[in-house]
Amino acid sequence: MKRRSRSGSSTTPRARLWIERDNISILSDDGADLLEQIEATGSLSEAARRLRFSYRRAWMLLDDLNGGWDNPLVRTTVGGKRGGGATLTDFGVRVLRAFRDLQLQVEAAIDLELPAFRRATRPG
Amino acid sequence: MKRRSRSGSSTTPRARLWIERDNISILSDDGADLLEQIEATGSLSEAARRLRFSYRRAWMLLDDLNGGWDNPLVRTTVGGKRGGGATLTDFGVRVLRAFRDLQLQVEAAIDLELPAFRRATRPG
DNA sequence: CTTCGCTATATACAAATGTGCATAACGCTC
DNA sequence: GAGCGTTATGCACATTTGTATATAGCGAAG
Numbered sequence A, B: 001m002k003r004r005s006r007s008g009s010s011t012t013p014r015a016r017l018w019i020e021r022d023n024i025s026i027l028s029d030d031g032a033d034l035l036e037q038i039e040a041t042g043s044l045s046e047a048a049r050r051l052r053f054s055y056r057r058a059w060m061l062l063d064d065l066n067g068g069w070d071n072p073l074v075r076t077t078v079g080g081k082r083g084g085g086a087t088l089t090d091f092g093v094r095v096l097r098a099f100r101d102l103q104l105q106v107e108a109a110i111d112l113e114l115p116a117f118r119r120a121t122r123p124g
Numbered sequence C: 001c002t003t004c005g006c007t008a009t010a011t012a013c014a015a016a017t018g019t020g021c022a023t024a025a026c027g028c029t030c
Numbered sequence D: 001g002a003g004c005g006t007t008a009t010g011c012a013c014a015t016t017t018g019t020a021t022a023t024a025g026c027g028a029a030g
Helices: A029-041 A044-051 A055-068 A090-120 B029-041 B044-051 B055-068 B090-120
Strands: A012-021 A024-027 A074-078 A084-088 B012-021 B024-027 B074-078 B084-088
Touching (some): A012 A029, A024 A055, A029 A044, A029 A084, A055 A074, A084 A090, A090 B012, A090 B090, B012 B029, B012 B090, B029 B044, B029 B055, B029 B084, B044 B055, B055 B074, B084 B090
Antiparallel strands (some): A012 A024, A012 B012, A074 A084, B012 B024
8 A cells, every 4th residue: 555645646748839929929728719619609708608718808818819910810790680799710710720730739749758758757 | 111010020939838747737937947046046045036036936836846746856954054045956957957858849849830830820 | 142144934915817797889680 | 669699898806826024943153
């Protein structure tokens, strides 16, 4: 019944990626999630619900996203049949895909180096 | 004198790396900076000053660092000739180096993918 | 045995960030 | 034009995170 320290759980490197311009973030992980759910639902409020963001936070996030790039990533409409909606622009789709691709590359780099990291940080 | 939007500043991907265990962070970027300055100065308070961390924050950070791993990363002594001090253990040195190496790999992965990212997110 | 500089720790405060709720405006449908 | 669901926005509040400050305790050295 030996049980020393917390050996048994392993150390895992994690990374968070974001895009900056002029030293301010114009696309974060949360932002990408939001874009994704807007693409999936066609609605900002529904996207917020699914992500358990407050609507206000989602709206401000979206505002930053749309303001940070040369072209808007999301087009919103107010009123109308279903009350309104939000959809990704073609540019928004491209940015989202590029961000996710970059994330995958970063994850891959970490996975590649993980054995060396574990070896180097083995106690003793 | 055309000047449309903010074209002229470029979008740059950034990444933050940290190490988790049981879903809690046991080494962050700030933590690595702290280890580095402890290694350089032999003092927690001096390290905090250099990094412009409040001593309290530095101390709590260090507490988390030392508690998160199977072996302590930093050994502190209190009292004595110079009042006390803090020095990295051999294990601490190895962990710090491994973390910085991993960071370099992540940065390299980003740099490698940067052209493709810029191409994909070019407006139009 | 006093002094010194550092670690160790508590308490009160400040700033940033996010939540919850209220409300307005909009445009289709009935 | 009343009703509906959504975007758009303000405001009061809660939570988180860090700062500032004060104090105790330690151990070598004079």
